Amino acid sequence: xxxxxxxxxxxxxxxxxxxxxxxxxxxxxxxxxxxxxxxxxxxxxxxxxxxxxxxxxxxxxxxxxxxxxxxxxxxxxxxxxxxxxxxxxxxxxxxxxxxxxxxxxxxxxxxxxxxxxxxxxxxxxxxxxxxxxxxxxxxxxxxxxxxxxxxxxxxxxxxxxxxxxxxxxxxxxxxxxxxxxxxxxxxxxxxxxxxxxxxxxxxxxxxxxxxxxxxxxxxxxxxxxxxxxxxxxxxxxxxxxxxxxxxxxxxxxxxxxxxxxxxxxxxxxxxxxxxxxxxxxxxxxxxxxxxxxxxxxxxxxxxxxxxxxxxxxxxxxxxxxxxxxxxxxxxxxxxxxxxxxxxxxxxxxxxxxxxxxxxxxxxxxxxxxxxxxxxxxxxxxxxxxxxxxxxxxxxxxxxxxxxxxxxxxxxxxxxxxxxxxxxxxxxxxxxxxxxxxxxxxxxxxxxxxxxxxxxxxxxxxxxxxxxxxxxxxxxxxxxxxxxxxxxxxxxxxxxxxxxxxxxxxxxxxxxxxxxxxxxxxxxxxxxxxxxxxxxxxxxxxxxxxxxxxxxxxxxxxxxxx
Amino acid sequence: xxxxxxxxxxxxxxxxxxxxxxxxxxxxxxxxxxxxxxxxxxxxxxxxxxxxxxxxxxxxxxxxxxxxxxxxxxxxxxxxxxxxxxxxxxxxxxxxxxxxxxxxxxxxxxxxxxxxxxxxxxxxxxxxxxxxxxxxxxxxxxxxxxxxxxxxxxxxxxxxxxxxxxxxxxxxxxxxxxxxxxxxxxxxxxxxxxxxxxxxxxxxxxxxxxxxxxxxxxxxxxxxxxxxxxxxxxxxxxxxxxxxxxxxxxxxxxxxxxxxxxxxxxxxxxxxxxxxxxxxxxxxxxxxxxxxxxxxxxxxxxxx
Numbered sequence: 001x002x003x004x005x006x007x008x009x010x011x012x013x014x015x016x017x018x019x020x021x022x023x024x025x026x027x028x029x030x031x032x033x034x035x036x037x038x039x040x041x042x043x044x045x046x047x048x049x050x051x052x053x054x055x056x057x058x059x060x061x062x063x064x065x066x067x068x069x070x071x072x073x074x075x076x077x078x079x080x081x082x083x084x085x086x087x088x089x090x091x092x093x094x095x096x097x098x099x100x101x102x103x104x105x106x107x108x109x110x111x112x113x114x115x116x117x118x119x120x121x122x123x124x125x126x127x128x129x130x131x132x133x134x135x136x137x138x139x140x141x142x143x144x145x146x147x148x149x150x151x152x153x154x155x156x157x158x159x160x161x162x163x164x165x166x167x168x169x170x171x172x173x174x175x176x177x178x179x180x181x182x183x184x185x186x187x188x189x190x191x192x193x194x195x196x197x198x199x200x201x202x203x204x205x206x207x208x209x210x211x212x213x214x215x216x217x218x219x220x221x222x223x224x225x226x227x228x229x230x231x232x233x234x235x236x237x238x239x240x241x242x243x244x245x246x247x248x249x250x251x252x253x254x255x256x257x258x259x260x261x262x263x264x265x266x267x268x269x270x271x272x273x274x275x276x277x278x279x280x281x282x283x284x285x286x287x288x289x290x291x292x293x294x295x296x297x298x299x300x301x302x303x304x305x306x307x308x309x310x311x312x313x314x315x316x317x318x319x320x321x322x323x324x325x326x327x328x329x330x331x332x333x334x335x336x337x338x339x340x341x342x343x344x345x346x347x348x349x350x351x352x353x354x355x356x357x358x359x360x361x362x363x364x365x366x367x368x369x370x371x372x373x374x375x376x377x378x379x380x381x382x383x384x385x386x387x388x389x390x391x392x393x394x395x396x397x398x399x400x401x402x403x404x405x406x407x408x409x410x411x412x413x414x415x416x417x418x419x420x421x422x423x424x425x426x427x428x429x430x431x432x433x434x435x436x437x438x439x440x441x442x443x444x445x446x447x448x449x450x451x452x453x454x455x456x457x458x459x460x461x462x463x464x465x466x467x468x469x470x471x472x473x474x475x476x477x478x479x480x481x482x483x484x485x486x487x488x489x490x491x492x493x494x495x496x497x498x499x500x501x502x503x504x505x506x507x508x509x510x511x512x513x514x515x516x517x518x519x520x521x522x523x524x525x526x527x528x529x530x531x532x533x534x535x536x537x538x539x540x541x542x543x544x545x546x547x548x549x550x551x552x553x554x555x556x557x558x559x560x561x
Numbered sequence: 562x563x564x565x566x567x568x569x570x571x572x573x574x575x576x577x578x579x580x581x582x583x584x585x586x587x588x589x590x591x592x593x594x595x596x597x598x599x600x601x602x603x604x605x606x607x608x609x610x611x612x613x614x615x616x617x618x619x620x621x622x623x624x625x626x627x628x629x630x631x632x633x634x635x636x637x638x639x640x641x642x643x644x645x646x647x648x649x650x651x652x653x654x655x656x657x658x659x660x661x662x663x664x665x666x667x668x669x670x671x672x673x674x675x676x677x678x679x680x681x682x683x684x685x686x687x688x689x690x691x692x693x694x695x696x697x698x699x700x701x702x703x704x705x706x707x708x709x710x711x712x713x714x715x716x717x718x719x720x721x722x723x724x725x726x727x728x729x730x731x732x733x734x735x736x737x738x739x740x741x742x743x744x745x746x747x748x749x750x751x752x753x754x755x756x757x758x759x760x761x762x763x764x765x766x767x768x769x770x771x772x773x774x775x776x777x778x779x780x781x782x783x784x785x786x787x788x789x790x791x792x793x794x795x796x797x798x799x800x801x802x803x804x805x806x807x808x809x810x811x812x813x814x815x816x817x818x819x820x821x822x823x824x825x826x827x828x829x830x831x832x833x834x835x836x837x838x839x840x841x842x843x844x845x846x847x848x849x850x851x852x853x854x855x856x857x858x859x860x861x862x863x864x865x
Contacts, residue, residue, distance in 0.1 A: 137653070137692065214653070214692065291693075306656050306688075309663040315652070322654065402650045407660075407706070410614050410644040410716075411667040414636045557617040 036149050037157050043144075044161035047135075048127055050488065052165035055123040058495055059116055059194070060172045062502065066112050067180040070105040082352055083108070089348045093237035098246055098255020106186040109177070110254070113190065117197050117254045118230070120169075124198035125222045127165070128205025131158045134215040142290060155206070155285055159278070162202045170195035189267075196270035197250050201226070203277035210284035213293035220326060227333055234337065312413055313421050320425040323395060327388045328436055331381055335437040338377035339444020342370040342452065363501065363520065366527040370450040374441055375524035378460040381437045382522060385430055385468035386494045392426035393475020394487035401483075401561035415554050423476060423546055430468040434461040456526035463525040466538035467518045473542030473549075480552030483559050565628045566591050567641075567714050567745040568613065572622035575605075575612050575769075582608040584769045585622065590747050592713075595740055597760035598749040601853050605769035606749040607647060610718050613747075614644060626714060643668065643707035647719035647749070649699040651691035657702055658687035664706040676709040682731050696723035708735055715739060715746045721755060733759055753845045763845075765852050772852050781842040784851060785818035790830060790838045797833035802826050 074080040084102040086092045093099060097114020101107030132155065135141050144154055173191035178184045204225060208218040229249040236245035236252050246252035250273070253266040288294045309315055338345075349356060350368040359367040364379065366372030396419070399405045409415055438454075438461035445452035475490035482489065501517040514520050521534035568590035575583040583605045590596045600606045611617045613624040615631030615638060623630055631638035651660055665671040680687060685701045694702070700723045707715060721729045729752075736746060736759045750756050756763060757777065764774035773780060785806070791814045799808050804820040819826050823840065830838065843851070 216654075306659055309655060309659045309666070311663065311666040314666075315663055318654075319652075403646065403648070404650050404652060406616065406644075406646055407651075407664055407703070408667055409616060409635070410639055410642065411664070412636045412639045412669055413667050555618070558611075 031148060033148050033153065036147060037153055040144060040147075040149060040154060040157040041160050044131060044158045045164060047131060048161055048165050051123070051127060052168065054488070054492065054495070055120075056165075056169050056172050058499065059120060059123075059169075060176050062499060063109060063112065063116060063173065063190075064176045064180045066109045067105055067177055067182050070108055074108075085352055086111075086348075090237045090344070092345070092348060093255075097233065097251060098237075100255060104183075105181065106183050109182060110186070110190060113194065113254045114233075114251070117194065117251055118226075120194055120198045121201040121226055121250070124162075124166075124201030125205045125219065125226065127162060128202035129209050129215055129218040129222065130205075131162065132206045133209035133212075133218045136209070136291060137215055145290065151285055151290075152282060155281065159203070159206060159281070162206075163199060166195040166199045166202070169198060193254060193266050193270065196267065196274065197254065200250050200270060200273055200277065203274060203281060206281050207277055207284065210281055210288060211293050211295045213291065216322070217293075223326060223330070227329070230333075312408055312418055313425075315408075316421045316425040319395065319399075320392065320422075320429045323388070323391060324429040324433060327384065327391075328433055331384055331433055331437050332440045334384070335377055335381060335440040336444045338373060338380075339441040339446075339450070339452070340448055342373040342377075342441075342445050343448050343450040346370050346373050363522075363524065365524040369527065370445065370452055371456065372524065372527040374445070374452055374457060374460055375527040377441055378437065378464050378525070379519070379522065381434070381461075382464035382467050382519060383494075383498050385433060385464060386471040386498070386519075387491070388433065389426060389430055389468040389472035390475050390487075390490040390494050392422075392429070392472060393479055393490050396422050396426075396476075397479050397483055397486035400479075400558055403558070403560060405558065409558070416550055419476070419550050419553055423472065423550075426472055427469055430472070431465055434465050434468075437461055452526075459530055460525045463522060463530050463535065466535040466542070467522060470518055470538045470542040470545075473545035476549035476553075477545035478549070480549035480556070483556075484561070567594075567627055568596075568747055569625045569628075570609075570613070570622070571625075573609075573612060573619050573624050574621045575608050575617060576620045582769050583612060583619075586766075586769075586771050588764055588771060588774060590745060592745050593740065593743050594762060595736065595746040595748060595760045597756035597763045598747060598766060599751065599753075599756060599763055599849065600749075600766035601751060603768075604766040606766060607718055608769070609766065610644075610716050610747070610749055614639075614642070614716060640669065641712060642714040642716055643710045643712035645700075645703045645707045645715070645717040645720040647722060649696075649703045651694065651699055651702055653690065653692035655691050656688055657685065657691065657694065657698070660691060660702055661687060661706055661709070665709060668706075668710045668712070671709040672711055673709075675711065676705060679705045679708055679735070682735075683728060697725065697728065700724055701728070704732060704735075708739070711742070711744070713744055715744055717746065718749045719751070720748070721750075721752060729755065753849055757845045765848075767852055777845065780848055784843045784848060785820045786823065787841045787843070788815075788817050788819055788823075788826065788839070789841075790815045791836045792833045793836065794834045797830050797835075799826075799829055802829045805829075 074083055080103055087099045087102050093114075096111060097117070099107070099111050102111060141154070145151055147154075149157070170188075170191035173194055174188040177187035177190060182190075201222065204222045205218060208221040209215075212218050212221055229251055232245065232249040233251040236249070246255060247265075247269065250270070253269055256266045284294045309318065346367065346369050349359075349372075352368075356366075356368050359365065359372070359376070364372065364376045367376055399422075405418070408418060435458070438457040441460075442452060442454045442457045444450075445457075471490065471494050474493060475486060478489045479486045497517045498519055501514065501519040504514045504517070504520075518538055521531075521538065523529065523531045523534075566589040568588070570586045570588045573583060573586040574581065586609065588596075598606050598609060608617065612619050613626065613631060615633075615635040618632050624632070626638045627641050629638040629641075651657075655663070661676060665676070679685075683701045683705060685698065685705060689698075691699075691702075700720065704720060707717070721732050724732060733755065736748070739746060740759075748756065748760060760777070762774065762776050763780060765772050765780075793813060796810050796815065799805050799815075799817065803825045804822065805826055806818050806820070808815065808817040817826075
């Protein structure tokens with residue numbers, strides 16, 4: 001028998017595939033590392049695609065809404081002049097970031113990015129940690145690192161994919177804002193800065209992923225740093241603080257974006273930080289083992305006398321508490337900050353009728369009073385709670401997708417009992433988080449002598465609980481009916497409902513459309529009286545949705561990811 | 562022995578869209594038995610167990626544990642069993658000890674002394690966090706959690722995947738002890754030596770169809786016995802001997818397969834001057850290959 005010696009490869013062979021020699025042996029010529037690197041890059045990009053599209057669309061639409069409604073909102077020179085008086089008022093800048101040239105559509109739009117930049121940072125942080133730590137935690141990176149591309153190349157391919165989504169963000173913002181009528185240079189500067197800020201926090205997530213050995217800890221670490229950076233922005237806004245303090249935090253740079261101001265400095269600062277973070281990621285990566293973290297992150301250190309887990313209720317409480325702690329920290333900081341600022345902010349707004357009018361249009365009533373500021377605060381906390389509740393539905397789904405649930409459901413524990421326990425602990429956590437918000441806003445108000453009664457803060461907290469329960473109920477319905485869509489659909493619905501309420505007002509959508517948003521149904525408590533009927537309807541819908549989800553969950557097969 | 566089998570599959574079928582993962586499975590497992598469920602990857606072993614445990618709903622037919630349909634009455638059915646999944650995932654933030662506490666508590670109780678003994682025998686460190694466990698250690702969590710309950714029925718889906726050979730041997734010892742205590746075991750595996758060592762009966766699945774079941778002796782009898790002999794002088798005449806096939810005669814030795822009774826063959830061999838004679842039943846591995854060879858047609862009526 002003649003052994004063929006010709007090596008054959010098919011045009012469709014993937015890079016890295018060994019070529020067949022036709023006799024059962026394979027040609028072990030190493031594949032080109034560049035081609036393999038590109039494949040890894042595309043792989044990471046696929047993982048990021050869904051979330052990136054959602055975040056880019058959400059942030060861009062909201063921001064473009066500001067541009068599109070600018071002329072209608074400030075139709076007369078008087079209205080514009082009143083709006084512009086917000087510039088330089090510390091209470092506003094503490095909450096929203098540095099204001100520059102509010103008399104222009106560019107300045108008005110950039111002023112909103114003080115808030116939007118926080119959302120962009122959250123996206124960046126989550127994406128960075130998910131791609132680099134969660135994938136490692138789940139063992140996916142181990143497979144990829146066994147290939148011809150080393151750990152550094154693999155990490156850089158992930159970072160390149162992250163940067164690609166940020167580039168798309170920059171382009172989306174630049175193009176959409178130019179098209180909506182904003183100055184071209186400012187539109188692109190805004191796009192670039194937003195992308196750079198997101199990239200900064202994505203690299204923050206990537207760096208934290210090298211330092212600590214779990215996804216949750218990585219997110220906690222970057223989240224803490226983010227809290228400190230937001231605190232620096234608060235500090236920078238104080239009238240006694242020198243100007244340079246704005247430059248100590250990425251959340252301050254956004255205020256320097258206007259082309260006539262110091263946009264170049266923003267870009268320079270952001271690039272410098274990016275390069276520094278990138279270097280740190282590479283250094284930290286080379287100093288640690290796979291699955292471990294650089295900061296003594298050996299994952300197999302024995303735990304000292306951990307508390308026993310006494311049953312599925314205990315487990316549900318622990319799993320819920322783990323997520324609630326992070327959200328509790330966020331809600332606590334936000335409500336304390338607004339409590340501390342409630343008097344100054346309301347007094348500043350009292351001199352700005354346009355601001356009061358704009359607040360009324362957005363459903364933020366009486367923001368020229370401390371009660372109105374507390375109501376505004378809880379409108380924001382309502383969103384945070386609804387997202388937390390959606391996250392709980394997603395976490396319950398994760399138990400199923402990972403098949404950990406199998407351990408429990410083959411024991412004498414019914415599916416309904418297990419699920420109801422998880423729902424109940426999540427619902428209780430919502431109540432506790434809302435009460436925490438009430439406590440912190442009361443403390444903040446008391447410190448500055450703002451006349452907010454504890455009872456008013458408690459009623460404001462109770463007022464927002466139903467919207468979070470509704471989010472949880474809908475999440476459970478999705479878990480039952482379309483389990484694989486639990487996280488994207490529930491988060492998406494919460495975001496869509498909030499945008500409908502927030503942007504719908506700016507876009508002057510018909511009232512019936514705005515009324516579709518549950519957030520629209522919340523009375524501005526304590527500025528207004530609580531309205532029980534919409535709250536009862538929300539609770540009712542939430543309970544029915546949860547009941548449907550639970551019933552279907554009982555009757556369907558368990559489904560993996 | 563109780564009249565109600567511990568496990569009863571009755572025409573159990575499970576379809577995922579167009580794919581039939583389990584096709585009219587009918588099988589009983591009786592008290593005190595260890596039954597091996599054999600099959601290659603994708604044969605339907607995991608689906609069989611998940612359907613039995615009520616984690617998936619049969620498309621048609623029934624699967625019962627001690628007379629209870631686990632899909633309809635999971636809590637009642639699960640009072641009698643413990644389960645070891647094939648691919649164990651654990652809560653990353655809990656230690657091994659905490660996971661055992663949890664699984665023991667949700668089982669409705671366990672033998673604490675036996676848990677300690679198993680922890681020691683399997684050389685398992687319960688102080689580490691779930692995320693740090695290797696595959697083998699995660700498997701040990703599930704094994705200890707199941708055995709420590711001393712449940713009357715143990716369902717196991719490739720329980721030793723990831724265990725080292727020493728631990729595999731320990732596991733087999735535990736199975737024998739469980740059997741000695743009267744526990745019933747349904748063991749899905751493709752580790753033939755494990756099945757051969759501990760199982761009383763074997764059920765062979767292929768593409769969701771039960772192609773054979775019975776004791777290992779039964780299965781061997783259904784297949785050809787390999788016969789080897791050496792002789793001098795004239796070779797024996799084997800052309801018309803009932804059941805004989807694949808005869809190879811060369812240089813004073815004979816090798817052949819015989820199906821069914823060996824009596825006609827022995828009479829035929831007696832006509833020649835035979836010096837040595839050996840007869841060997843098929844190994845489980847040979848049976849396995851005979852059933853799983855993709856080119857082999859499924860037996861007529863299999864699964865019916």
